[in-house]
Amino acid sequence: MVKIGNIELPDFPLLLAPMEDVSDPPFRRLCKLHGADLMYSEFISSEGLIRDAIKSRQKLDIFDYERPVGIQIFGGDEEAMAMSAKIVEAVNPDLIDINFGCPVKKVVCKGAGAGVLKDVDLMVRLTKAVIRSTHLPVTVKTRLGWDENSINIDEVAERLQDIGVQALTVHARTRAQMYKGHSDWSHIERIKNNPRITMPIFGNGDIDSPEKALEYKNKFGLDGMMIGRAAIGYPWIFNEIKHFFETGEHLPKPNIEDRVEAARNHLQWAMDWKGEKLGILETRRHYTNYFKGLPNFKEFRSRMVSSENPEFIFATFDEVLERYSGMELV
Template identity: 80%
Template structure:
């Protein structure tokens, strides 16, 4: 069993990564159904929360069926981080996570996200401010360092633990790598093996199959792993990995009915949460992933991403059912 504060997770938990414009409640609900052990909100700007920005506020929505769930915040100002932690406290997630890993320019330019990797003293001050602002466990997600010549994750891990961080997720790339190139988990392994480190250490980066998950679990000896892009349109990845850990056997891929059902549920929950119009539009980015690799699907995909009517969309799903009733996925 892995513990973060009072949160008890199973042995070697699988975490769903906080992904901008992806990890919202409808998507988290699907991943929870398919085996995710701990999930996070999309990252939320501390300044946005304090300004009462509607978009930031909406990201605070959490539901009991998805617990345990963490809310992730980012920012480069201590006062704003402390105040936003107090706001997060009011919606009572299970933990608060700080994003010190986002490599996107508009975040880094504000001295937030992975930008903080260039100033570990500032990272520590921001972390202390969040811990001061909340009664919940505080965790951090970060990267190996700013670039290959300044990998400082060993110092970062020790100093974050010293000020009270209760778990650390490390994306095994530098900021300079963005999401490209090879992720190097050996640096995360070194952090885990540091005798001073007692908090759980989770690895993130490039886990896209049960086989790779088991290989990395055995090779690097971490406490668990976080999965991001591989879960988009494929929430089954969590169940598949757990099954493979237990049995050494691969589950058959989800059949066409399972994919249609998942896409329908996702659409239904998106409309319930965001309203019909926004739910329909924001679902469009997911259809390609749900039906990836399905032959002769182009025409239906086109219909799904251009139709504005919920009733019509559900009719299209029924047409897909009929058209692909004998389709074998291998």
């Protein structure tokens, strides 16, 4: 069992990464249904929360069926981070996570996300401000360092644990790498093997198959792993990995019925959550992923992403089911 504060997770839990414009409640619900052990919200700007920005506030929506769930915040100002932690606490998530890893320029320019990797003292002050403002467990997600010449994750891990951080997730790339090149988990393994480190250490980066998940689990000896991009349009990956861990065998790949059901649920849950119009708009980006690899799918996709009529979209799903039924999918 892995513990974060009072949260009890199974041995070697699989975490769903917080992804901007992806990790919303409908997507998290699908991932939970298919085996994710711990969910995180999309990252939320501390300044946006304090300004009462509608989009930021909506990201605070969490539901009991997805627990345990953490809300992730980012920012570069201690007071704003402290205030936003209090706002977050009011919606009663299971934990608060701080993003010190986002490499996107508009975040880094504000001295937030991965920008904080240049100033570990600031990272410590920001984290302390959050920990002092909440009774919830506080965790951190970060990267190896700013670039390959300034990998400072060893210092970061020790100093964060010393001030009360209860788990650390490391994306095994530097900020300079963005999402390119290979992740290097050996740095995370080194942290895990540091006798001073007692908090759970989770790895993130490039886990896209059950085989790779098992290889990394055995090779690096971490407490669990976080999966991000590989789950987009493919929430089945969590149970596939768990089954492979237990049996060494593969679960059958999702068939067309499974894929249509996932797309249908995603659309319905999105409309239930945000209303018909926004629910339809925000689900469009997922269809290509759910139906990846289907031959001659362009016409169906075009209909799905151009219609604002839910009945028409659901009818299109039915046609897809009929057209591709029985076909072996890659």
